[in-house]
Amino acid sequence: MEKGSLYSHKRTFYLAISSTCFCILFLSFNPRETIQVSIYLTATTLFGLYIATRYSLEEQIDLLVWMYGIVIILSIIFAVLPPRYGIESGVHLGAFRGIYTHKNIFGRIMIPGAILFLLRAMSAKKDKLILWTAVIVSVIMLVLCRSTTALINYLMMLSTFFIYRTFRWRYEVMVPSILGIATIGGSFLIWLAENAETLLKSVGKDATLSGRTDFWPFLWEMIYKRPQLGYGFGAFWNPNPYGGGPNTYIVRAAGWEVPSAHNGFIELLLTLGIVGFSMYVIGFTINLIKAIRFTRNSYTIESLWPLLFLTYNILANISESGLFEQNSIFWVLYTTICFSFVSLPRKYSRT
Incomplete structure (x- = not known):
């Protein structure tokens, strides 16, 4: 395909995305909340773009390994020192949550860290003992957090690796x-x-799934009411302050304060409708194909990371929401990987 034609297709695609976002903004159930969330989401996306353009894939993995190393150290400190904030109380008494507010959040965020430690431990020429120790400690923490979903997802990620x-x-x-x-x-x-x-x-x-599937049918009902463009960024769970919102029906039907869809795909349909969901699927599929090609044509262990993360992004969103979310490490990593495909260094390619 010629460059001019390629740029034309890209321009058309981005114009379609921009037009959709514009429509969603003004057709949102709560425009004020949508504007605020859109600003946060844009900032999160730009942060991913900065990392992709500033650091190579190997440097990105180094940064993430350091970050997760700090998470492990701080989580141990929070769990050992009084008042032992890193240990759950109440319903989940004794479960490890580290520096996060819930054991499931800890488990979900820690899985990529355990995989990254494994990738680096298998390829590193020095500090292997430290890296393998980090692998073992991260797995132990996943067990201690008592999140069945996190443990199953980790085993599945290990298999896919x-x-x-x-x-x-x-x-x-x-x-x-x-x-x-x-x-x-x-x-x-x-x-x-x-x-x-x-x-x-x-x-x-x-x-x-701990009550998740009980209220999913009610969410599908709400999707059918606004199927094309959804309710807008942040509008479904944060309704118009001047009156009741769509989440009121969900709370009444479920019988408890449901904070999110607990499924990234349903959440995306609620937020952006079929149009936005389709665009995300198209973009994800394109990047998945690029990740497979990159894995096929490269020779380093680290080059498996893009494909592994995209796989985990699907697994993690089966029982939790976070496919398209502002201020989220997962959206930062997703956008970083997507933008990195534009300028991946030749040294990862086979000769």
């Missing part, structure tokens, strides 16, 4: 290997579906 390494094999070896893995994985998923209720009960959970 080894699966994605097969993408670098020769086609005559890679294709049969992937087919074999897909067959085994499909059989396992069928078995899992048939025994889901028993397995969930064994870990103290139920088929409703």
Whole structure:
């Protein structure tokens, strides 16, 4: 494709996104809240852009490893020193939450850290002992936080890490290997579906995912009422202060103060409707293809990171909301990875 044609397509795509955002702003259920959230979201996106343009992929991973190292140290301090803020009280008594406000938040944020420590530990020429210690400590913390979802997601990410390494094999070896893995994985998923209720009960959970699926049908009802462009950024859960809002119905129907959809895809439909959701899916698919190509054509362990994070971004949003959120480390990492594909260094490519 010629450059002029490429730029024309990009310009059309970004114009469509801008037009959609403009419509969402003025058709929002709560325009004031939408404007405020949009400003925060723009700032979060620009921060991701800055990291992508300022640092190489290897430097980004180094920064994240340092960040997660600080998180581990501070979390231990918060858990050990009085008043032991890092340990949950009340309903989740004894669960580890570190420097975060809830054990599930800690588990969700810590999983990328555990994966990054593993990537760096496998490739580092020095400080291997420290890095492997960080891997072990982060896994122990995931167990101590007692978040079943976080532990399952980590095990799934660990599995995908080894699966994605097969993408670098020769086609005559890679294709049969992937087919074999897909067959085994499909059989396992069928078995899992048939025994889901028993397995969930064994870990103290139920088929409703701790009550999440109970109110999802009510959220779908609200989506059907404004399917095209949704309710606007931040408008659904923060309704117009002068009257009741759409979340009032959800609270009454669910019987408790539901703070979010607890599903990133449903949340995105509530926020941006089918139009915005479709644009996100298109953008995500494009970046996923780029990540697969990058993994296939590179030779370093670290170059698996973009594909691993995009995979985790899907897993994490099955039972939690955070696919498209302001002031979120996950949106920063997503935008950083997306913008990084524009200028990834040649040293990651095979020669």
